[in-house]
Amino acid sequence: QCTDGYEWDPVRQRCKDIDECEIVPDACKGGMKCVNHYGGYLCLPRTAQIIVNEREEAAAESTSGRNNVIRRTPADPHRAPPNPTHQIQCAAGYEQSDHNVCQDIDECATGTHNCRADQVCVNLRGSFSCQCPPGYQKRGDQCVDIDECTLPPYCHHRCVNIPGSYYCQCNAGFQLASNNHTCVDINECDANNPCAQQCYNILGSFICQCNPGFELSSDRINCEDTDECRTSSYICQYQCVNEPGKFSCVCPEGYQVVGGRTCQDINECETTNECREDEICWNYHGGFRCYPRNPCQEPYVLTSENRCVCPVSNAICRELPYSVVYKYMSIRSDRTVPSDIFQIQATTIYPNTINTFRIKSGNENGEFYLRQTSAVSAMLVLVKSLSGPREHIVDLEMLTVNSLNYRTSSVLRLTIIVGPYAF
Secondary structure: OOOOOEEEEOOOOEEEEOOHHHHOOOOOOOOOEEEEEOOEEEEEOOOOOEEEEOOHHHOOOOOOOHHHEEEEOOOOOOOOOOOOOOOOOOOOOEEEOOOOOEEEOOHHHHOOOOOOOOOEEEEEOOEEEEEOOOOEEEEOOEEEEOOHHHOOOOOOOEEEEEOOEEEEEOOOOEEEOOOOOOEEEOOHHHHOOOOOOEEEEEOOEEEEEOOOOEEEOOOOOOEEEOOHHHHOOOOOOOEEEEEOOEEEEEOOOOEEEEOOOEEEEOOOOOOOOOOOOOEEEEEEOOEEEEEEOOOOOOOOEEEEOOEEEOOOOOHHHHHOOOEEEEEEEEEOOOOOOOEEEEEEEOOOOOOOEEEEEEEEEOOOOOOEEEEEEEOOEEEEEEOOOOOOOEEEEEEEEEEEEEOOOOEEEEEEEEEEEEOOOOO
């Protein structure tokens, strides 16, 4: 490629000067003559003469009278022009050089321009121009800032004008893309994960969530343990124990947790107990007790399991109940009243006999009532609530009388064990 004013010579394989005076119509105005020069041309008065030093390849050219241009070959570089006292006249913005040619005056370099301090001087051929720096526009002879933010939208979100320029800002939760104009979402969950537990990115922001058993604190970032035990007093049957992120139910001694919340009695008589060989184990709500396998006391003798009989051959037995049967039962503490809890019934039915039932002992505080339900049976009713742990021994007596004035009685000794809890 050749610089301005030159063109490529395919024959000589180099750049050669373009003769603008030949190819540009009316290159010079106002009666000026056109003088070709290397890389350009000059417009001079028609009476002016110019001496041009040719290169060696132009040495053969003789002095040409065209436009009064004298071309001097390098063979005689110091040869004076025919009229050395004649000086050329240059147009405004040009000055005579040491070689007596007109050259452009760089007003910006020489400081002869009149541009303001806030303007930029740009040299032109034969003149100069005062321009405003980037980001400013000319208003009169002053440069004023261009408010780019009032022009068609440069910025995706917000535009901030500054002297000579501008910059873009993004809303919270966004950041500038590489083009410095577009705003893209910030994935806070991937960047720094501000959430204590679970983070979910949304456009321009994020939300935090907590694992089960926790709840968001007031700052909406951290998670606080949910005290499930405080939400309800019925969450556990016995006692609720709060733990980080969860809770657990515990049961008192003698019980086990069933289904996570309910307490169920442990039957120690089926698992482990400390009863001796001559004792039987009786399980009750929350524990167990050991009772003698032979509960009979003199003059009674054991005839079958838990049944003691006073022999008629023993004179002492005439004033005592004929038999005593030992029974055991367990009830929960604070049971709802009135409540039927035990039924007594004659095991042997004789004709022409009348049976009556009564509480012989163990009801000093009136907790029980015996209601006869038939000629041979009666129901023990709990009429006052009992709190445990506690043991009640109630003797229920059945009197039998016949038409021959035969009279006998039998006792059912009921041991009632009240558990320590209402479950």
